[in-house]
Amino acid sequence: MDSATFDARPARADAPLNSATRQGLKIVIVGGFGVGKTTMVRAVSEIRPLDTEATMTNAGVGIDDPTGAPGKSTTTVAFDFGRITIDAENVLYLFGAPGQERFFFLWDRLFSGALGAIVLVDQRRIADSWYAIDRLEAQRTRFVVACNNFGGPSQLAEVRDALDLDPHVPLVDCDARSRESSKRVLISLVEHIYADARAETAS
Ligand SMILES: Nc1nc2c(ncn2[C@@H]2O[C@H](COP(=O)(O)OP(=O)(O)O)[C@@H](O)[C@H]2O)c(=O)[nH]1
Numbered sequence: 001m002d003s004a005t006f007d008a009r010p011a012r013a014d015a016p017l018n019s020a021t022r023q024g025l026k027i028v029i030v031g032g033f034g035v036g037k038t039t040m041v042r043a044v045s046e047i048r049p050l051d052t053e054a055t056m057t058n059a060g061v062g063i064d065d066p067t068g069a070p071g072k073s074t075t076t077v078a079f080d081f082g083r084i085t086i087d088a089e090n091v092l093y094l095f096g097a098p099g100q101e102r103f104f105f106l107w108d109r110l111f112s113g114a115l116g117a118i119v120l121v122d123q124r125r126i127a128d129s130w131y132a133i134d135r136l137e138a139q140r141t142r143f144v145v146a147c148n149n150f151g152g153p154s155q156l157a158e159v160r161d162a163l164d165l166d167p168h169v170p171l172v173d174c175d176a177r178s179r180e181s182s183k184r185v186l187i188s189l190v191e192h193i194y195a196d197a198r199a200e201t202a203s
């Protein structure tokens with residue numbers, strides 16, 4: 001998936017699925033509340049992403065903590081969904097999934113057949129990602145970690161330490177609002193999956 005094919009896709013909000021499409025590939029974006037999952041799916045999807053953001057009500061009080069995400073008044077109830085056409089036959093489907101532990105019942109279905117995952121992290125609230133990373137490691141899903149930069153210097157080394165990431169797991173900086181930046185995260189995931197799969201075959 002080089003950037004040339006990535007850019008060739010239509011930028012229309014209602015782009016119809018190419019009739020020659022044979023294969024749907026699935027990537028899941030997970031992470032804590034307010035880390036930028038919906039933003040990232042919106043930034044890269046060629047269709048107007050379906051999401052299930054709902055205005056936070058009292059039911060979320062004490063559960064979704066908005067203190068780290070001021071101004072955020074919605075929360076994702078189920079998941080975000082977006083699409084990227086890679087070439088005539090291949091389409092990538094993106095699912096943004098809540099990382100809150102109470103949504104883990106969704107994960108088995110969501111991850112069935114998935115190529116891999118992006119764990120979005122806010123470096124100011126790293127603990128929000130622990131559950132997701134533990135769970136991905138346990139279910140042996142390949143993943144990369146993307147640090148969504150909300151301002152301030154990025155501290156990738158500290159983030160890697162705090163997450164106790166395996167040295168072979170890529171950790172990259174990103175701005176989930178930027179299509180270019182989010183695209184680079186997707187490419188790093190695909191490269192990681194490819195390298196890992198090759199290493200596994202070789203051993
Ligand atoms: N400054 C900044 N704000 C961001 C960035 N990514 C997301 N946001 C904002 O952070 C808030 C939470 O993002 P959202 O995508 O809804 O988080 P989600 O709960 O993970 O889906 C929204 O108001 C976004 O506009 C970023 O890279 N930089």
Ligand SMILES: [Mg+2]
Pocket residue numbers: 037038039053075076080096
């Ligand atoms: Mg969301």
